[in-house]
Amino acid sequence: MTEKKARRAVILGATSAMAEQIARLLAAEGARLSLVARDPHRLEAICADLTTRGAGCAIPHACDLADVENPDSLLGTLAASIGGLDAVLIFYGVLGDQQQAEHETQHLRHIVRVNFTSAAEWAIAAARALESGDSPNPVLMAIGSVAGDRGRASNYVYGAAKAGLAAIFQGLAHEYGTTRLRVVLVKSGSVITPMTDGFQRKGLTWARPEQMAAIIRKLMDRGGPIAYAPSFWRWIMLVIRSLPHSVMKRLKI
């Protein structure tokens, strides 16, 4: 068996439940990880755990990603700390409150800034860094949402931000289509995480973060540029997108 080189990955929004699960899978493969999120104590707790689980290294970097002035230079620092860059995973996001966003401009701006503007800046910077690096098979990935496939009354501000991010990823995939860089946007369905703890979780469509991580881990190697996770959401969203407005307006979904 040939010794595979440890994968070097930067995870942005590393304290999210899904990010932590994918980090565990990568750690078990011996990956070298750079983890970025706001809370230093939580990052420390995750890094200690990942080290036990086999990570080549797990280096925390605490900052507010939406407030970083120069993503290119920070990415350079992060990549240097783990000896290069094979993958950048953008996992941070905020669900927000649709009602509040409709009444408070600040909240609306916050949802769009975190989920779209900031994520887009990081994605574009990361694509550049990955493509110009020494990785034989670089990957850029972000978590989108099925909410971006059709605006619905219950969460269209969040949905719009994620739809915008999907367009950025389509564009990046197109731009880098002839290079080694793989660009993948994972459209996530409903996941049982703290983000959705207040929701009524009826039905069979809810996925656990560990299931999502296993799907996402596979998508790091093949698939995309737009992938649904779990994959049945492709068909659910095909139906929802195809509903005529005359039907849609009567539905509470």
Added chain:
Amino acid sequence: MTLPGFQPDETRRSWGRVQHGPQQIAIPQFRDDVAPLLRAARDAAMPVLGVGLGRSYGDNGLNLGAAVVDATRLDRTIAFDPVQGVLRAEAGMALGDILKLVVPRGWFLPVSPGTRFVTLGGAVANDVHGKNHHSRGTFGTWVRRIGLLRSDLGMVEVSQEQHPELFRATIGGLGLTGFILWVEFQLVPIASAWLEQENIPFGRLSDFFAIAAASEAFEHTVAWVDCTSGGKELGRGIFQRANWARDGRLAVHAERAHLALPVDLPGWALNRFILRAFNSFHYHANRFKPRRTKLHYGSALYPLDAIRNWNRLYGSRGFYQYQCVIPPVAAQDAVHELLRIIAASGMGSFLIVLKTFGSSRSPGLLSFPHEGTTLALDFANHGEETLRLMARLDEVVMSASGRLYPAKDGRIPPAIFRACYPNLDLFRHSMDPAFSSSFWQRISS
């Protein structure tokens, strides 16, 4: 009124599925999320309880009408010394997940219950035991330090040296001494993930005691007993004893279940004829099995984990588990009497276990295991009839100075519990004033 950070829930049941009802649930993702949740409960004067994977059969993992903080997302390791075999991990980490980390490095849990779907916190709170009690004691015996978050004292580290009373109360303390945030414990070395097991059929109860006495050199011993046969066949069964192999193969268990029960079986499915047929079949089938086998720990220690939701076998009314331990002097007569009553009732089941506990004493004030013989079995819930049967068994246990296991219980009368656990008053001093459980409400009423 819903407490901040909590959600209303009515879906959770005890593992025996008899007890259920509304609770407020919070599932913190990080250790620092827990303190505000305890504060919210305390400020609203609503009792709170830390819970794990819900494998307790009775009501000690529920806090009906009050609040629970589910630890299962607190599942990180904090520090692991692979040379000394010392692991410190968050309390919500499942024993099965610990095994995945430590088995490839040649370590194993010092003590494991019959399921790997138990959290570290739950293993401490119930001071669980396994097939190796006679050689390794209880889980709590191997615990070095506990990180306990109290509603009144804040974060406290407890051990034999620091706050020893609180340490002893927390081991086997049913989660009532505060929220267990992390546990540091000693692992034991293994040279293989496989066990060399011997199956020895025995025709009557006295043979069980003879074989058990002759098997003390084996790390793991347990016996399955046919609880439907009386008369001359009373107490016949299969004795299993095993030691770790030494072949150097350190493969972890498979996560996938072979079977799952997605729905409740109808209540009549386990009638006395089927049970009798099953027990006879199991006994005779094992008589002709090879005497020596080599089994992976996944099948040797966790056979039931291969069937997800096996607790639905007993139908929607659920079941009780009855587990007692009888001191050595009275063991043979008392177990004989218990088996006689159970066989005559026709209400036994197929999961009946006999085991000898060793003399090692746990530090835990309310720890269940005690030197003697332990008997455990399930009873499908047929209401009054089942409760009357268990009350008759209680009489036998109490007159033999035995005791009952709270993690399995959903109905012990308070007076009997007090008689079983003379340290109860001492224990009360160490309880967290904001904590309670359905079990505790019932016992202290």
